[in-house]
Amino acid sequence: MTLDRRSFLKLAALGGGAVFASSLPGCASLGAESAADDFYFVQLSDTHWGFQGPKVNPDARGTLPKAVAAVNALAVKPDFIVFTGDLTHTTDNPVERRKRLAEFRDVVAKLEVREIHYMPGEHDASLDHGKAFSEFFGPTHYTFDHKGVHFVVLDNVSDPAARIGDEQLEWLAADLAKQPKDARIVVFTHRPLFDLAPQWDWATRDGAKAVELLMPFPNVTVFYGHIHQENHHMTGHIAHHSAKSLIFPLPAPLSQPKRDPLPWDPEHPYRGLGFREVEAEDAGLMFSLHELPVQGA
DSSP states (O other): OOOOHHHHHHHHHHHTTOOOEEEOTTSOOOSSOOGGGOEEEEEEOOOOBTOOOTTTOTTTTTHHHHHHHHHHTOSSOOSEEEEESOOBOOOSOHHHHHHHHHHHHHHHTTOOOSOEEEEOOHHHHTTTTTHHHHHHHOOSSEEEEETTEEEEEOOOSSSTTSOOOHHHHHHHHHHHHTSOTTOEEEEEOSSOSSOSBGGGTBSOTTHHHHHHHHTTOSEEEEEEOSSSSOEEEEETTEEEEEOOBSSOOOOSTTSSSSOOOOOOOTTSTTTTBEEEEEEEETTTTEEEEEEEESTTO
């Protein structure tokens, strides 16, 4: 039997312990399928390297290496990997901040993939407006293109007020003006662009302006981190999907008085932690998510 790339990816995902898979709204399939344009990438988020809290994660320095090993064990190598922020845990000490960024860089250097994209979270960037992050990983916002999909990385964390800012919004508008109306666009950001739970800092103060700029394009999907759990939300036709964390899970939005991390369960270690495969199908106009656990690396 001959398997095309997509069929093989699906079988590989099932063999790797996928726990969730669905076709996502927000990107409508147009025209004939083009297997040559199909691809997939891996999203990892909120590693918080440098975090210490035995009651929350007694394996704080081991979880990221386990995730790296799990990604390297995938049957098919992803086209690229993206880290959607909070690479490190916050510290007031600029020397310690750079030490954590360097240690994180050295751990993920073991990933067996040709291309890795990074973006900061507020733990990495809000205390110095992204200065240390940029020294290690380059710009905090940028674009790239891959197999007919236009990827936009937005920075809604370097401003400690949780804003994208007028200058970056102008940059976004100028970039989008160059795209055809049927462009396939994927946005990566750390905080949600919509008001999920502003009381918990789960929002972007001017995120609605970014969504407004994206709204004229019919094929847009947003992937973000920050909230340490899966959440799926629509703003009009735009789908927003958050990722699990690699350090500790957080409670459902506003489900308790405070957003304290959920305690470690020794009977179910690594519960709530994981990473995801995102498979672009039908020439990149449809996306499927496969959630994968950390354990078993």
